[in-house]
Amino acid sequence: MSLNAVVVVLFTFLLNHLLRRHKTKHVLVLGTLFYAFGFGIYGFADGALLFLLGTFVWTLGEILVSTAVNPMIYELTEPSKRGRASALFPLIRRIAAVISxxxxxxxxxxxxxxxxxxxxxxxxxxxxxxxxxALSSCD
Structure with missing residues (x-):
């Protein structure tokens, strides 16, 4: 089993529990910063342990972003447009998966x-x- 999958299984509930009182937008930004830090570790990794640490860190970011995106879409869109916005996000992710x-x-x-x-x-x-x-004006 990959480290990413193990971290997701072991830490998703814990992170969501610890951050449940924080605003969704803050969790989303924090998750993006975890991605940055984890990717930064890769840039200077010279052995397996640093690659594992980088994977652990960006996976925490993945958990935070993945669990915050749908609630953020819900918070930011009008009720009549939530379906469209929710359908558009996976399309954008697929386009990114092709371009990346x-x-x-x-x-x-x-x-x-x-x-x-x-x-x-x-x-x-x-x-x-x-x-x-962008989210600072959405209070």
Whole structure:
């Protein structure tokens, strides 16, 4: 079984319990920061333990983002448009799943392994900043 799956099974309930009193938007931004930190560890990993640590950290981010996205969509959309918004999000994720390997391969070929992961850190940090700014007006 992969480390990602083990972390998801062992930590999803715990993280949701610990963060249940926090605003959904804060959990979403925190999860994005965990992605950035985990990807950053990959950029400088020189052995299996650091790769495992990086995977553990970004998987915590995955748990936070995955469990916060649907409630955030629900909070931000009008009742009559929730179905459309909920259907659009998986489509956007699928498009990202097509584009990401192409962009990652290009980054790896042009900037190397460390450059690829630093790029992922930057994208994650920019996403966290944009999310924080966009969601700050949604109180």
């Amino acid at each position: 390997p192409l962009a990652g391969g290009w980054a790896l070929a042009n900037f190397g392994f460390t450059g690829l992961w630093i790029g992922c850190v930057l994208v994650s940090l920019i996403a966290a900043i944009l999310l924080k700014n």
